[in-house]
Amino acid sequence: MHAESEVRIPLVTGGKTLHDVSEDIAGRVEQKPTVTWMLAMAVSLALLLAGGYAVAITLWDGIGMWGLNKTVGWAWDITNFVWWVGIGHAGTLISAVLLLFRQRWRMSINRASEAMTIFAVICAAMFPVLHMGRPWLGFYWALPLPNTFGSLWVNFNSPLLWDVFAISTYFSVSLVFWYIGLIPDFATIRDRATNKISKAIYGALSFGWTGGAKTWSHYETVSLVLAGLATPLVLSVHTIVSFDFATSVIPGWHTTIFPPYFVAGAIFSGFAMVLTLLLVTRKAYKLEDYITIQHIELMNIIIIVTGSIVGIAYITEFFIAWYSGVEAEQYAFINRATGPYWWAYWSMMTCNVISPQLFWFKKIRTNIAATFVISIIVNIGMWFERFVIIVTSLHRDYLPSSWAMFYPTWYDVGVYVFTFGLFFTAFFLFAKFFPVINMAEVKSIIKATGQKPTKSGN
Amino acid sequence: MSQGTNYVLGVYEDEDVLMDAITAVRESGVKIEEVYSPFPVHGIDDVLGYKRSWLSIAAFLFGITGTCLALTMMIGMMGIDWPMIIGGKDYIPIPSFIPVTFEMTVLLASFGMVGTFFVISNLKPWGKPRIYDIRITDDKHVMAIDLDRNDKSEADIKKVLQSSGASEVNNKKFD
Structure with a gap:
């Protein structure tokens, strides 16, 4: 049987019963949309529409509409791609890695973070797809199709192709993991539904779930094995994304530190985005008993740890550039900090290295307003990190006559805005129509957290 | 039954x-x-x-299938059907094949296991569950x-x- 020490703080507060959990979470799905929700939805749809124009023009006129030039051939597109993929790391990390470590506090936050992961990966995928220029030909370029389809077989030596496999596997496995978790909760909503339409919809979504012990037993094995598979997967994805740079010969990119540094950065930005979204959801849905200050504090601790890893990585990179004795490498790093893009470099340093260190103070890491502000600062910093790595390494080409600057056009901005619209539209739809907290899992810890005296006297 | x-x-x-x-x-x-x-x-x-539950064994077998499938695909395409020297590497550069092999292993293991779970637990979108008590999914x-x-x-x-x-x-x- 399960034994819990008395000193442990309850993960769910407010003396909730099992039925209260269903009421609080499924009740949100059943109620009519609130005015706040509709306003939020309207704003995200407006972003989607405005950004959609930029996407349409990009598709119609080509990527010449972006600010790329022959020196800086990769800029906002891949910056945004890596940024979104990074954000998409927290969900699976929370649900898979924390499951393997038996961290029960994941249970109130895993559903929303996994949803965030899936939407972030969709947003990320927009950029390489659009950068193909003619995405409708993407099938021939990215999928292993026979030579008779036009070009040669795809090149399995290319990290860009590994990315195709990594991102699509990550997306589909995360989706399955998320959906498996949703099935029992959809069954709860199905059994509570009073009208025929929602009964039919949630009935189909719940796959005819009954909650039998045999099914639960298989279900638990499936969750555990999926967690075991998703853990190396989540680490592999950003490793492979970092290979896009690390396997090249560009000074500033060609470093072996990239895989762990990118993975730490991804978790760092992912947790920041989870906090940004959950603090708002918590407030709007009055989930203070489920997402407690303890949850926020634990997430902030992960932010300090990963933020410090990122900080050390920045310093190590700089040291190794000097220590290697390679002049091109040394120049690339000095140019980052003091060249024309110094402001981007120092924004990155301030946001990513200094701001998370504030969480060493308990007052700050348990303060909701401070956490919210820092979580946004971290994501701004992480965007600059990718921008710095990509643009500053490219803009001073080998020949000074080819040196150039990158200036984004409105279409660069528009496509980025489009992904925000997409992300928030999807997230708000999720928050309205799907249970935002994993009810079945939370119910399993209601007793273990010491709410009620139990027979065995825990 | x-x-x-x-x-x-x-x-x-x-x-x-x-x-x-x-x-x-x-x-x-x-x-x-x-x-x-x-x-x-x-x-x-x-x-x-x-x-x-024997689903972990199913996952392993699906995973092995994914590994073999990925290696067969890549060796077949780059080593046998259209050998080319790229970046001075071998026709069959095994280190370059590791990432895709890993991803295919995970992909097949997950989908295979979850598919098997759906089949053996009789879970399907058009399923008509037998509900003994409506409060089972509540409390x-x-x-x-x-x-x-x-x-x-x-x-x-x-x-x-x-x-x-x-x-x-x-x-x-x-x-």
Whole structure:
């Protein structure tokens, strides 16, 4: 049987019963949309529409509409791609890695973070797809199709192709993991539904779930094995994304530190985005008993740890550039900090290295307003990190006559805005129509957290 | 297995009471068809005498299939069908094949295992579940006992359930 020490703080507060959990979470799905929700939805749809124009023009006129030039051939597109993929790391990390470590506090936050992961990966995928220029030909370029389809077989030596496999596997496995978790909760909503339409919809979504012990037993094995598979997967994805740079010969990119540094950065930005979204959801849905200050504090601790890893990585990179004795490498790093893009470099340093260190103070890491502000600062910093790595390494080409600057056009901005619209539209739809907290899992810890005296006297 | 039509249901509020009840009911010689819960109760498969789920083995086999498939695909394309020297590497550069091999292994293992889970647990979008009690997905644990598969009389079974700590004992008939 399960034994819990008395000193442990309850993960769910407010003396909730099992039925209260269903009421609080499924009740949100059943109620009519609130005015706040509709306003939020309207704003995200407006972003989607405005950004959609930029996407349409990009598709119609080509990527010449972006600010790329022959020196800086990769800029906002891949910056945004890596940024979104990074954000998409927290969900699976929370649900898979924390499951393997038996961290029960994941249970109130895993559903929303996994949803965030899936939407972030969709947003990320927009950029390489659009950068193909003619995405409708993407099938021939990215999928292993026979030579008779036009070009040669795809090149399995290319990290860009590994990315195709990594991102699509990550997306589909995360989706399955998320959906498996949703099935029992959809069954709860199905059994509570009073009208025929929602009964039919949630009935189909719940796959005819009954909650039998045999099914639960298989279900638990499936969750555990999926967690075991998703853990190396989540680490592999950003490793492979970092290979896009690390396997090249560009000074500033060609470093072996990239895989762990990118993975730490991804978790760092992912947790920041989870906090940004959950603090708002918590407030709007009055989930203070489920997402407690303890949850926020634990997430902030992960932010300090990963933020410090990122900080050390920045310093190590700089040291190794000097220590290697390679002049091109040394120049690339000095140019980052003091060249024309110094402001981007120092924004990155301030946001990513200094701001998370504030969480060493308990007052700050348990303060909701401070956490919210820092979580946004971290994501701004992480965007600059990718921008710095990509643009500053490219803009001073080998020949000074080819040196150039990158200036984004409105279409660069528009496509980025489009992904925000997409992300928030999807997230708000999720928050309205799907249970935002994993009810079945939370119910399993209601007793273990010491709410009620139990027979065995825990 | 064809499903029965005439059931007695023991409704339990608490998972610890339920666990003791399962042992007590089984010891009294009553066959339990299945126990339904709103959340996974740890250790319930042991007291019900269920074997450990074999889905992890299925996942392993699907994973191995993915590994072989990925390597066959890449070696076939780059080593046999259209050999080319790229970046001074071999025709079959194994290190370059590792990432895709890993991803394909994970992909097939996950999808294969989840697909198998859906099939063996009879989960499908058009599935018509047999709901013994609508509160199972909310806050009640329900022990379903098929009267036609038990030798004991209905009254005896009800007595066993009541003494095991059930908060309600109900009848449920299906067509």
